[in-house]
Amino acid sequence: KSKRCSLQVFDTLSACLPACLPACLPALAVSSVLLFSTNSFAADSDPVTKAELSRAKEDLERNIDSARIRFVSINHTHDDLGNGNNSYNDSAKGTDSIAVGKLASTKVGADASVAIGVAATTEKALGIAIGVASKSKSEQGIALGGWAEASGQLNAIAIGTLAKAMNSGSQAIGQLSKAQGHLSQAYGDRAEAYDVNGVAIGSSSRVSGDNSVTLGAYSYVGEKNSVPPADSATPRFHTHQDKEYSIIHPTNKKKYNYGIALGALSKVFGSQGIAVGGEAHDHVSLAVGSSAVAQGYFSASIGAFAITKERDAISLGHVAQANKRGSVSLGHDAISNVESAVALGENSLADRSLDDLKSIGYDPLNKRVKMDSDGSNKEFVFDTDADKSRYTELSKELIELKKEANNLETEFASIVNEKNKANLSSEEERDIEQRLNQKSAELDSKLSEIKLKEHEKNKLVSVWRATAGAVSVGDHNIGITRQITNLAAGSEDTDAVNVAQLKSLKNAGFRGLGDSRGLGDVYKRQDKLIKTEIGSIFQIQGKSDLVYNDANKANYTSNNLVTFNDSGVLRIGMLKSPSFTGVTLGEGNNTVSLTADNGVLKAGSKTIFTEDNFKTFFTKLYTFEGGLKAEEKDGKTVISLNKETIKQMPELKGEKGDAGKSAYEIWKAQAGNENKSETDFTKAIRGEKGEDGKSA
Structure with a gap:
């Protein structure tokens, strides 16, 4: 109770406090020091014995030891002591805040915040900063780790060395992670999320753009040419x-x-x-x-x-x-x-597979695709025999090339299996790698050759025959079909045709040329063209208003007519030797009908003579008597006097007729024969011409 006693006590404390204070929190240690009994001394002027001082020292040490906080150690040097570095426990400025560590501090207004670690700092209420130079600048922000920083207005969280959560609600967890956007999240070593609600998960992952997500090591969302995160590659495929x-x-x-x-x-x-x-x-x-x-x-x-x-x-x-x-x-x-x-x-x-005949298209002209009427036995027709030969050649080559490629791939896989063996020497690994590269080059070359030949082969048939699997928009087996709508008009041979093109084809119609003359000049034959729309009636008629039916079948025939393709022109031809049952000449009542009756040509009921049948009808119609006879000579019928018959005729034997005159006399009595002799008469009856040019 005396000043002297008090001085002695504090001298004693000064000797022991340096040893005990570092082991406990300063405030608790000081309070423990002052807890010895005030009844130890009677009065300020009472003398104190050495024994009493010893007991007081023992009591003080016992009280300090009992109040010690266990397993807490704070190390510093005496040189660190000074104002502004929390050495005097004065850097917790926020109400109910805690600052532990050299240079640790809580700012004014950082109420109920905690800063633990060298230079750890909290700047706003309810913040937590734990770690060297960690900073919680956000209300309710959390910064855990050396140099971790939680900034932004509210609830930022940064966990990990140099982690940075830089906006309200942002979270950065992982060394060097960074969450920059509002409510962004970056999880993983060097993960970075830059914009609103962005999420980057994985080592060195990086995401830019609002509401984007990237997941996986080195994953990336953002501008293609931007600089990627440290230690990561550009977006890889x-x-x-x-x-x-x-x-x-x-x-x-x-x-x-x-x-x-x-x-x-x-x-x-x-x-x-x-x-x-x-x-x-x-x-x-x-x-x-x-x-x-x-x-x-x-x-x-x-x-x-x-x-x-x-x-x-x-x-x-x-x-x-x-x-x-x-x-x-x-x-x-x-x-x-x-x-x-x-x-x-x-x-x-x-x-529908390529082996199906239906993969070969329908050709209405039966020109590029030959097929039976029922659609079976289709056969593709090549432009030239050379194209057909080339197609066959390519097909055979491709079969062999694909076999070779499969063998090379098998060999490549075998070499890979060798590489999988454990405990390979460096020399063995180099040899295997060299063989892999060589086999890879061979296989690449073979695959390239296959691709080129497949393209060449396909181009030979691709317009009229499918070269890949069919596209189906339904299933006819269960009655499902679909229309393909909003289809633009096609332009190439392999494009689809829409309904508008079909309608335009209808309007374009069908044209026929009535007369084949003048084909070289389109303008000269315009008046000969006959045009009609597709679907309309294109009339080709013979007799006007005639209906071909059972009633008149017997009167008409087309046996003498043929149609044929003459270099793209449809021609109608008649036999050079037509066959008719009859021909009628003339009009109205003035007609003559020519018919054949058992090989005889008749005009109506009358027979018409010809060179061939004249002899037959001549012999039927005429009988030669009175000294005339008919003979065949050089293909002709010769009519002449039959001398033997004439000699036997009584009236020509030289006897006198009823008038008492001979034939010579009668002949001579005719005008012009008065002075002629019997010799002249003989010549006359031979059939030779007389001097006046007349026969006898």
């Missing part, structure tokens, strides 16, 4: 970095690289596979949807229970199925069962 066959046959180290499986029971069984609620069975396959299954390299199944079964296939839609290589099914229950076929729409079925 893994499929294009390797050949297809090298992706199909990866080394063990790459077998499951870059796989992503999200959701309950999601499974990825290959490199670069992605499964969201489904199963991605092969390399670079995609399965999105409840129980979706992607089988086949580079295949994609999207939709509940969607399935692909071979490589490069795509199925999109609930229970859609793409069952063959390169096939596509889009729509609920759409199914494609043929390689490279496409099924579009709900319940559509694509099942």
Whole structure:
């Protein structure tokens, strides 16, 4: 109670406090020091013995030890002591705030905030900053980690060394992570989210743009040419970095690289596979949807229970199925069962293969595609024999080339298996890598050759024959068909035709040329053209107003007429030797009908003589008597006097007739014969011409 005693006590304290104070919180330690009994001394002037001082020291040490905070250690040097560095426990400026550590502080207004660590700082209420130079500048902000910073107006969270949450509601978790946008989130080492609601998850992931999400190491959303995050590459396309066959046959180290499986029971069984609620069975396959299954390299199944079964296939839609290589099914229950076929729409079925005759188009002219009337036995007709030979040659070459390519791929896979062996020496690895590169070059060359020859082969037939699977928009087996609407008019041989083009074809109509003369000059034959719309009646008539029916069938025939193609001109020809049952000449009542009656030509009921039948009818009509006879000579009938008959005729024997005169006398009595002799008479009856030019 005396000053002297008090001085002695504090001298003692000064000796022991340096040893005990660092082990406990300063405020608690000072209060403990002053807890010894005030009854130890009677009065200020009472003397104190050494024993009493010893007891007082023991009591003080005992009280300090009992009040010590365990397992808390704060280390500093005496040189650190001074104003402004919290060495005097005076840097917690906010009400009910706590500042622990050299240079740790809570700012005025940072009520109920906590700053722990060298230079840790909180600037607003309810903030927490833990870590060297950590800063909570946001109300209710949290900064955990060396140099972590939570800024923005409210609720920013930064966890990790140098993590920065720079806007209200932003969260940055991970070393050097940064969440800059309002409500943005960056999770992972060096993950960065720059704009509103952006989410970046994964080491060195980076997202720009409002409401964007990126998931996975080095994943990226943003401008293509912007600078990527530190230690990350530009957006990469893994499929294009390797050949297809090298992706199909990866080394063990790459077998499951870059796989992503999200959701309950999601499974990825290959490199670069992605499964969201489904199963991605092969390399670079995609399965999105409840129980979706992607089988086949580079295949994609999207939709509940969607399935692909071979490589490069795509199925999109609930229970859609793409069952063959390169096939596509889009729509609920759409199914494609043929390689490279496409099924579009709900319940559509694509099942027409290239082996089906229906893959060869219909040619109404039967020129480029020959076929039977029922559509069977179709045969494609090439432009030239050379094209046909080339097509056959290419088909054979492609079969062999594909066999060679398959063998090369098998050899490539075998070398990859060698590379998978453990404990290879550096020399062995170099040798394997060299062989892989060589085999890869051979296979690339072979695949390139196949592609070129396939293109050449397809171009020879692609207009009239399909070279890939058909596109189906329905299923005729169950009566589902669809119209294709809003289709523009086609222009190329392989374009679709719309209804407007068909209508214009109807309006263009059909033209016939009435007279083939003047074909070289279109203007000279305009008046000979006959034009009608398609669907209208194009009349070709013979007799006007005649109806061909049973009543007049007997009167008409086309036996003497033919039609034929004369270099693109349809010609109507008549036989040079036509056959008729009869011909009528004349008009009205002045007609003559020519008919054939048992080989005899008749005009009406009268027979018409010809050179051939004259002899027959001549012998029937005429009888030669009185010294005349008919003989065949040089194909002709010769009429002459029969001398023997004449000699026997009584009236010509030289006897006198009824008048008593002889034939000579009668002849001589005729005018002009008065002075003629019997010799002249003899010459006359021989049939020779007389001097006056008349026969006897």
